[in-house]
Amino acid sequence: MGVAVLLKQVPDTTAKISISGGRVDEASITKWSISPYDEYALENAIKLKESGFGDVVAITCGPSRSAKCLTEAAAVGADRLIHIISESPLDSIQVQSLLSAAVKESGCDVVMCGKQAADTNSGSTGPGLAASLGFSCVGGATEVSMDGGVASATRLGPSGMEEVEVGVPCVFTFDKGDSELRRPNVRGIMMAKKKPIDIFAPDDLGVDVSNSMVSIKSHSSPPEKQPGQKFVGSDSIPEVVSKLREEANVI
Amino acid sequence: MAYEALDFFDIDSLLTEEERMVRDMVRDWVEERVLPNIEDACRDGVFPDEWRAEIGEMGILGAPLEGYGCPGLSYIAYGLICQELERGDSGVRSFASVQGSLAMYPIWDFGSEEQKEKYLPGMAKGDLVGCFGLTEPDYGSNPGDMITRAEDKGDHFLLNGAKMWITNGTIADLAVVWAKLDGEIRGFIVEKDDEGFSAPEMKGKHSLKASVTSELVFQDCKIPKDRILPDVKGLRGPFSCLNNARYGISWGAVGAAQSCFNSAREYALSRIQFGHPIASFQLVQNKLSWMLREITKGQLLAYHIGKKKDDGSWIPEQISLAKMNNVDMALEIARMSRDIHGANGILDEYPVMRHMANLESVKTYEGTHDIHNLILGRHITGIQSFTREP
Numbered sequence: 001m002g003v004a005v006l007l008k009q010v011p012d013t014t015a016k017i018s019i020s021g022g023r024v025d026e027a028s029i030t031k032w033s034i035s036p037y038d039e040y041a042l043e044n045a046i047k048l049k050e051s052g053f054g055d056v057v058a059i060t061c062g063p064s065r066s067a068k069c070l071t072e073a074a075a076v077g078a079d080r081l082i083h084i085i086s087e088s089p090l091d092s093i094q095v096q097s098l099l100s101a102a103v104k105e106s107g108c109d110v111v112m113c114g115k116q117a118a119d120t121n122s123g124s125t126g127p128g129l130a131a132s133l134g135f136s137c138v139g140g141a142t143e144v145s146m147d148g149g150v151a152s153a154t155r156l157g158p159s160g161m162e163e164v165e166v167g168v169p170c171v172f173t174f175d176k177g178d179s180e181l182r183r184p185n186v187r188g189i190m191m192a193k194k195k196p197i198d199i200f201a202p203d204d205l206g207v208d209v210s211n212s213m214v215s216i217k218s219h220s221s222p223p224e225k226q227p228g229q230k231f232v233g234s235d236s237i238p239e240v241v242s243k244l245r246e247e248a249n250v251i
Numbered sequence: 252m253a254y255e256a257l258d259f260f261d262i263d264s265l266l267t268e269e270e271r272m273v274r275d276m277v278r279d280w281v282e283e284r285v286l287p288n289i290e291d292a293c294r295d296g297v298f299p300d301e302w303r304a305e306i307g308e309m310g311i312l313g314a315p316l317e318g319y320g321c322p323g324l325s326y327i328a329y330g331l332i333c334q335e336l337e338r339g340d341s342g343v344r345s346f347a348s349v350q351g352s353l354a355m356y357p358i359w360d361f362g363s364e365e366q367k368e369k370y371l372p373g374m375a376k377g378d379l380v381g382c383f384g385l386t387e388p389d390y391g392s393n394p395g396d397m398i399t400r401a402e403d404k405g406d407h408f409l410l411n412g413a414k415m416w417i418t419n420g421t422i423a424d425l426a427v428v429w430a431k432l433d434g435e436i437r438g439f440i441v442e443k444d445d446e447g448f449s450a451p452e453m454k455g456k457h458s459l460k461a462s463v464t465s466e467l468v469f470q471d472c473k474i475p476k477d478r479i480l481p482d483v484k485g486l487r488g489p490f491s492c493l494n495n496a497r498y499g500i501s502w503g504a505v506g507a508a509q510s511c512f513n514s515a516r517e518y519a520l521s522r523i524q525f526g527h528p529i530a531s532f533q534l535v536q537n538k539l540s541w542m543l544r545e546i547t548k549g550q551l552l553a554y555h556i557g558k559k560k561d562d563g564s565w566i567p568e569q570i571s572l573a574k575m576n577n578v579d580m581a582l583e584i585a586r587m588s589r590d591i592h593g594a595n596g597i598l599d600e601y602p603v604m605r606h607m608a609n610l611e612s613v614k615t616y617e618g619t620h621d622i623h624n625l626i627l628g629r630h631i632t633g634i635q636s637f638t639r640e641p
Contacts, residue, residue: 014253031253075272183280186310186322189272 002054003045004103006113006125007073009066010035013118022218034069037114039181040174044144045112046077046182053146055079057106061098063087067197074192075184081197082106084205091214094207096128101205103133109169110151115140116173126173135169142177254282256338257509259547262554270328276309277335285339290599293460298346298422306347307377313355315495315560320372321359326560330502330553337503338510341609342462344503349418350374352495354381357427357438360491361483366440370425382423382450384414384441384467385489391416392622393637395486399430399469401439407476408432408439410447410469416616420450420465427480428467429489438480438488447472458612460605494570497617498560501573502553504581504613505546507606511581511588512542514601518592529591538587545580552576568630575623582610 011017012031017024034042045056058073060066061084070081082105084098103111111133116123130137138144141153141164153164153172184192202209231240244251256278263271284305292299306312313321314329324332329351337344355374358366358381373379390397399412410430420426426441426448441448453464480488516539519530529535556573559565585607589596597604614620622637629635 012253030255071268071272183309184272184276185308186273186276186314186324189269189276190322192272193269 002057002106002108003048003110003112004057004059004106004108005038005042005045005073005078006099006111006129007038007042007058007060007069008035008114008117008119008125009033009060009062009069010117010119017221019219019221022220024219032065032068034072034181035114035118037116037118037174037176039114040142040177040179041112041114041172042073042076042078043179043181044141044172044174044177047179048110048144048146049077049079051145053110054108057082057108059099059102059106060084061086061090061095061102070197071192071195072184074195075188076182077188080106081195082200083197084200084202086202086209088209089216090209091212092122092124092128093214094202094209094212096125096132097207098202098205098209099125100129100132101207102200103129105200105205109135110146111135111169111171112144113171113173115175123173126171130171133169133171135171136166137171137173138164138166139173140175141172142175143179144172254278254513257512257543257546258550259543260551262550265554266327266331267325270325270331273311273324273328274331274335277311277332278338280305280309281335281339281343285336285343286602289340289343289461289602289605292342293340293599293605296454296456296460298342298419298461298463300422302343303346303377303380303422306343307375310375312347312377313351313359313371313375316351316355316359316371316375318371319359319367320375321355322375325557326498327554327557329499330557333499333503334506334509334553336506338506340461340605341503341507341613342459344499344506345418345459345462348496348499348503349383350377350381352499353383353492354419354423354425354427356495357383357480357483357488357492358440361438361480361488362440363477363481365477366480370440379424380419380422382417382419382426382465382467383489383492384417384420384426384428386414386416388413388415392619394429394489395436397429397431397436399428401430401432401437401479403432404473408474408479410439410441410472410474412469414467416453417450417465417467418459419463420467421452422463423450426450426467427492428469430469432479436485436488438483439474440478440480441467441469441472441474442478445472445474456612458608460608490567493617494567497570497574498556500613500617501549501556501570501577504574504577504610505549505553507610507613508542508546508549508577508581508584511585511603511606512539512546514603515539515542515588515591518595518601522593535591538591542584542587545584549577549580568626571618571623571626574617575620575627578610578614579620582607582614585610 009032011029012033015031049056056078057080058078059082138153140155143154311332314324317323402409428439447470449468450465522529552573588603
């Protein structure tokens with residue numbers, strides 16, 4: 001029993017992203033953070049732990065700098081920390097294989113993660129991991145509670161909130177909910193500093209990451225937003241109507 | 252845009268991971284809780300009680316003290332906490348300085364075992380608020396001539412006198428009060444409900460408006476015998492507290508200056524005059540580079556004296572220099588930043604005028620700018636110039 005929480009370190013949502021040589025220039029990113037949706041997963045996992053449901057195992061897969069998100073998770077209550085170190089970029093399938101091996105190693109039968117990462121937005125980790133582990137998967141949860149071997153999840157359904165019951169083992173991906181990640185305190189930070197991090201290389205987990213089926217050709221910045229247009233006076237009404245009809249296609 | 256604290260000489264790389272995490276925790280709290288509410292707090296003249304509770308929950312009060320539920324962080328971490336709080340507002344940093352350095356510290360260093368057990372755990376959590384009574388209406392820079400007296404009445408002490416300019420006074424659960432007992436300065440713990448004790452708030456401040464400032468009045472105030480701090484006599488008691496608080500201020504001032512610098516840079520880049528951003532004009536660049544230069548020097552001073560606090564090799568005169576220099580530079584930067592903001596600089600949309608008004612107090616409290624110069628003058632010449640007496 002226990003909850004594995006998957007944390008991805010991403011550029012902070014307020015960080016300035018620049019492109020150099022057709023690639024995101026990681027060296028110029030000054031602030032890295034836990035991906036916000038993963039924070040909802042972490043908060044829920046800690047709440048489950050507080051309600052008596054086993055330990056929280058925080059797992060990250062990424063370069064050495066991403067150890068910071070494990071220490072941050074420990075500062076708010078994660079019990080065990082696992083870092084799969086890969087300095088080179090990985091594709092989604094490789095990440096899922098590595099995380100799946102780490103979850104097996106942890107012995108956890110409940111897995112929580114964000115519904116998508118704030119940088120790549122691919123949304124494939126949770127479902128892919130569930131497929132690879134043979135676990136059930138509930139996507140877009142905002143709250144998960146456990147009663148015996150059955151989990152109840154609240155998620156946004158087609159016409160309102162939906163309550164789902166599912167047996168473990170299961171993967172839950174999290175959407176933005178009401179509860180934000182708690183703030184750490186000094187005591188938590190001092191305990192976190194002493195907490196060891198279990199480090200695995202892909203080879204240690206028996207995962208071959210030498211061949212990728214995906215290659216990223218290039219990155220580019222989104223086009224600059226066009227400035228707004230200003231219309232003054234009733235004379236401009238025909239022009240506004242025609243622009244709304246022909247350019248914006250909204251009427 | 253995310254706040255990027257000016258760190259031209261990469262002080263960040265000298266910090267431990269724990270120090271960085273504590274700094275980021277406080278920085279995030281200030282960002283989320285202080286900055287959106289500080290102008291309202293100033294307008295209403297209150298220190299919001301939820302800030303007390305949240306600062307307590309973070310566990311940063313009495314940062315460098317160990318045991319009795321205190322955090323036991325490094326002095327560098329304590330400095331960083333002050334820097335981040337004061338980047339928000341000097342009043343918020345004042346709350347933490349007074350609680351930690353002026354109220355918890357004397358109990359921790361000079362108190363009896365029973366006093367430590369009774370007060371420190373609650374104070375570290377912010378459940379109990381403390382204040383520090385040294386300054387009197389007629390004795391500011393010259394506390395040695397204080398009037399407040401304690402008399403030994405056999406089974407209790409009787410306190411008479413008044414203290415002034417006491418941060419946290421009205422909201423405090425306990426006051427560490429310095430008074431003369433048989434002509435000698437001693438520390439006493441006065442609790443808010445003690446007979447003959449009152450702490451009316453001082454109103455009408457143009458500075459530190461989000462901080463509570465009070466008088467402490469003792470009229471035949473009766474306190475039990477076990478409330479005297481047993482392990483210190485004379486001015487060494489209050490001065491050792493002030494050394495810690497002044498140390499924290501040397502970092503806090505850097506935080507206020509960083510805030511003013513950031514605001515000035517952003518404003519200068521976006522404000523167009525004569526067809527160009529004012530940041531492109533030489534006079535403005537000269538001001539910004541002066542700010543960067545002075546903040547960088549102040550950071551190095553604060554960091555170095557912090558390392559000396561951590562290894563115990565400091566002398567009080569070094570703290571005087573750091574406090575005096577850094578507050579002086581921060582005030583000058585606040586004024587210069589206001590200048591760069593033009594008329595907009597007087598609005599509460601920008602933090603600069605608030606920092607500027609706050610720093611006028613910070614320049615004066617915890618040893619005025621001039622008194623620190625005299626401390627250094629005595630150090631240089633061996634001749635004290637505080638008094639005409641030999």
